[in-house]
Amino acid sequence: MTGLFAAIGMFSVLPVPASARTPGPGVLRWLPLVGALLGALAFLPALAVWRGADDGAPLLAAALVVGTLALLTRGLHLDGTADLADGLGSGRPAEQALAIMRRPDVGAFGVAVLVGLQLVQVTALGAVLAESSLAGGLLAVVLATTAARVGVLHAAARPAAAGSSLGVLVAGGGTPVVRWTAAVVLLGFATGLALLVGDPSEAAWAAAAVAVALAAGAGLAAHAARRLGGVNGDVFGAVVEVGTATALVVLAAGTTWT
Template identity: 80%
Template sequence: MTGPLAALGLFSVLPVPASARTPGPGVLRWFPLVGVLLGALAFVPALAVWRGADGGSPLLAAALVVGALALLTRGLHLDGTADLADGLGSGQPAEQALAIMRRPDVGAFGVAALVCLLLVQVTALGTVLAASSLVEGLVVVVLAATAGRTAVLHAAARPVAGGSALGSLVAGGDSPVVRWTATVVLVAAAAGLRLLAGGSTADASWAAGAVVVALIAGAGLTAHATRRLGGVNGDVFGAVVEAGTAAALVVLAAGTAWT
């Protein structure tokens, strides 16, 4: 159990024994399961203001879910998103861009990226919740949180950027079999759980499509970051989580308009 516990200790605020806090190259294989747990926990605050479909405020519920995810992860992935936006937005060569990303402050590009990202996540999730039952809402939140983290499994297969302690520690630790098995299982689970939650075949297709689009968005961001920075690091991983989550939510929101 040290693998799952190490993943929880590294990527969340959930308490784990000190003896299990030593991450290794295989820790990322448990990242999707961390997403399942965090998504389920983040959904709980929504129940205070929303009871399914038109019962309560789906937009406020979405804001509470997104805020809870940020709290449960110490803002780790949001911080990485801001740092990556500042580094890439600077237009500087790789070494200088990485130095900008290591600064403790957040620049204009980082602020803009966070504002846009959080607006998209909250409004997209609010749109989905407005047309969902409680069970469907839970499935959506867990699915989006897990999709973003599964995208990191593929990002970690890239070379590591210079000076990245986290990237050097966890990148490249899993085989393609692990990455693609997790991907196939998630796509199948997304469709299956959507059906079990009361959705139609079209809803299940949109759920599976949301996972695929999340992975494509993560892959595109990873490829761009690798080209600009010479590899991946912890900030890239964080941005992939948030971008993948947002992409999944946007597709699921689109599904409510077209089904």
């Protein structure tokens, strides 16, 4: 369990024993479980204003969930997303783009991408909650946060970018068996749990949300690796935020077409 505690301490504000705070190459394999835990905890504030479907304020509940996720992760993934957007948006060669990403300020590209992603996450989740039971809403949040982090496992299979301390620490740390087992298990759980709380069509949309989120994360990681010469912590953060948004959009589409 040391690896799990190290992952919780590294990727969230949740307290862990001091002895477990030293991360290692195997810490990343626990990230999907951290995502599931964070999704479940972030869902709790929604219960103050929403009780399922149109009983309450689903859009406000969605905003509380997304805001709580940012607090629980210290804004870590949001910061990485903004840095990556500024670096890639600059159009500069890899070395200069990485230098831009290391700056403490946030540029126009970073602000635009952050605002856009947060709006998409809140409105997509709001649409899902407006049509969901309590169990269905919880499943949607946990599914999105977990799928996004499984995407990081696949992104970490790429070489680390130059000068990346986090990338060197975790990139390549997971084996193909770990990566694909996590994806298959998540697909199975998504389908099975969706069947329990909904109908077969909802199960299909849940599986699609996982698949599309993983594809979006893989595409982003591949593009970033080509431009930067590898991946780093900022790429991982962007994969989390884009994967979460993508999964929620697919689930929102499911509420429209089922």
